[in-house]
Amino acid sequence: MNILTIPLRNLRRKLLRTLLMIAVFSIGVASVTALLELSKAVGESLEEKLAAYGANILVTPRTETLSVSYGGMALGDVSVDIRSLTEDQTIAAINGIHHKDRLSAVAPKFALLTKVGETPVGVVGVDFDQEMRIKSYWHAQSGDLRLGEGEILAGSEAATRLGLSPGGQVVVEGKPFTVSGVLGPTGSGDDAMLFSDLHALQRAAGRENRVHFVEVAALCSGCPIEEITEQLAAALPGTDVKAMGQVVKSRMMTVEFVERLAVAVSGVILLTACVMIGLSVFSSVNERKNEIGLLRALGYSKASIFTLMSLEGVTLGLAAAVVGQAAGFAASSRLMALLDLGAAAPTFAPAQFAAVFAAVALLSVLASLPPALAAARIEPSQALVML
Amino acid sequence: MLIAEDVVKSFAAKDQAAPVLRGVSLSVSPGEFVCIVGRSGSGKSTLLNILSSLLTPDAGSVRYKGRDLAAMGEGERNKLRATDFSMVFQMHHLLPYLTARENVLAPFLSGLRPVSAARRRQALACLDRVGLADKADRLPGALSGGERQRVAIARALVTEPGIVFADEPTGSLDGDTGGQIMDILSRLNADGLTVLMVTHEPAYAAMASRVIEIRDGRIAAAH
Structure with a gap:
């Protein structure tokens, strides 16, 4: 027996009220836990889905332009010092940055302008697997959506212009390629291009291990895109690394909106729960003024009375933290299944559990603070009137 | 052991100070059984509360074992109530x-x-x-x-207090049960416990070693 005995016994005596208070606070904690887990899963799911619709960082060789004029007449800008990138070094450098685990796709490109018959056309060599991660919207209008050694995928416009169909032959830089499929219209520049395997095109052009630019898709949830951009720039001197502002911004806004919504709703729920705890302790103080007066007459200090009353609120809060988190995890798991968030599942993190536990304890103390202080201020002489 | 000198206490009532004690002096020696008697509103309970450190007098002093209660800090008074002073109220609480x-x-x-x-x-x-x-x-x-x-x-x-303050401890009990409580207090006093009790029952007061009668906030008689 010690100072804990009094609040614990009092809570046990009013078991129904205690259970109701724990249930109410647990619902608050469970809602917050479920919302946080859901927002995390929704954010990651959104990121993955958004990343599938394009890259958000572009790595290109650094170029300098020179404005040329002669005799007062502007002759336009001339690009000088055009370089390509070394494929293996560039890819290794990108995959070696600190936030490498936040990169969902690294898609290098080798581009050249060639003629098929007499018609000029752009051909882009791609790493097909990486390309499909950022262009999941590609689909075959005819033929197969594949890109093996010696095969070409034709954009819809290019196929029409060049009269290409699956199984047809195309000669690029003197090497024959077979058309494996024709892409459906995408509304982008892809429609006018031919796509071949990166290494096959490099060899055909006699420029092995060279790429012209690299598109990178980064998952931005929880990591600022600026940091990834800076890390890439530091790892790749002599290149320009540009975050595609609008793409990044819209993705971040979507993810942040979900997170902000979760935080706002959680805040309201927790505030309500805190008010409930505070009201419960206030009611307990009012009901037990005689008891508090008696304890003061028995020599209890104000600090002891404050502790007694706070402990009631904290006990309710801690019980709710355990029950609420367990219920929150269970609810979020069920909701994730209902919302079809793929393989997303709530992850039990001891640090997060401890943090929520501590936060709820702190909130309970704060909620109990006004009534506990009021109880501590009851003077024995006031109690005498009641006694 | 416990000495009160010229204790004065008023309570505010309708913007006016209503005097309850008008200069009460008394002393209690170790092992005594002192009864404070008087009619309702005479100030006997207020006096007991001041003597037991639950109330502070407006003027005058209360000394316990030579120490002025008013000069003690709140912590010291809490400690005093937790060790040397004990209370028994009309309701058991x-x-x-x-x-x-x-x-x-x-x-x-x-x-x-x-x-x-x-x-x-x-x-x-x-x-x-x-x-x-x-x-x-x-x-x-x-x-x-x-x-x-x-x-x-x-x-x-x-x-194991130095003194027990009892404020009408039989007030909520029937005659027989009240008598049993008084018998217990008398026996404890006989064992050496100092008791200072407020009552308005003359029969119970007669069991004390000394009776102090309060009337209109003053000591009217002591015997």
Whole structure:
């Protein structure tokens, strides 16, 4: 027996009220836990889905332009010092940055302008697997959506212009390629291009291990895109690394909106729960003024009375933290299944559990603070009137 | 042991100070059984509360073992009430969710340190002194009015106080039960306990070694 005995016994005596208070606070904690887990899963799911619709960082060789004029007449800008990138070094450098685990796709490109018959056309060599991660919207209008050694995928416009169909032959830089499929219209520049395997095109052009630019898709949830951009720039001197502002911004806004919504709703729920705890302790103080007066007459200090009353609120809060988190995890798991968030599942993190536990304890103390202080201020002489 | 000198106390009533005590002086020696008597509103309970440090006088002083209560800090007064002074009220004021023995131990529950086995034995011994050792594990709801008041007396004894202040301890009890409570207090006094009791029952006052009558906030008679 010690100072804990009094609040614990009092809570046990009013078991129904205690259970109701724990249930109410647990619902608050469970809602917050479920919302946080859901927002995390929704954010990651959104990121993955958004990343599938394009890259958000572009790595290109650094170029300098020179404005040329002669005799007062502007002759336009001339690009000088055009370089390509070394494929293996560039890819290794990108995959070696600190936030490498936040990169969902690294898609290098080798581009050249060639003629098929007499018609000029752009051909882009791609790493097909990486390309499909950022262009999941590609689909075959005819033929197969594949890109093996010696095969070409034709954009819809290019196929029409060049009269290409699956199984047809195309000669690029003197090497024959077979058309494996024709892409459906995408509304982008892809429609006018031919796509071949990166290494096959490099060899055909006699420029092995060279790429012209690299598109990178980064998952931005929880990591600022600026940091990834800076890390890439530091790892790749002599290149320009540009975050595609609008793409990044819209993705971040979507993810942040979900997170902000979760935080706002959680805040309201927790505030309500805190008010409930505070009201419960206030009611307990009012009901037990005689008891508090008696304890003061028995020599209890104000600090002891404050502790007694706070402990009631904290006990309710801690019980709710355990029950609420367990219920929150269970609810979020069920909701994730209902919302079809793929393989997303709530992850039990001891640090997060401890943090929520501590936060709820702190909130309970704060909620109990006004009534506990009021109880501590009851003077024995006031109690005498009641006694 | 306990000396009050020229104690004055007023309470505010309708923007005016209503004097309750108008200069009361008395002393209590170790082992005495002093009764304060008087009609309702005479100021006897107020005097008891001032003497037990629960109220502060407007003027005058109260000294316990030579120390002025008013000069003590709040912590010292708390300590005094936890060790040297004990209170028995008209109502038993037991905590309804603690057993009789746990109620007796209530003065020791203000800290984190668990109550020792010695204290538990001490609590049982106090209950034995009031004849309730066999009901130590009962909740107050399972005890009669007289038994609850006896538990309250045991609670007042457990700290081995220098003085017990009893404010009409028989006030809520019937005649027979009140008589039993008075018998217990008399016996404890005979064992050496100093008792300062307020009552308006002349029969109970007659059991004290000294009676002080309060009238209109002053001592009207002492014998």
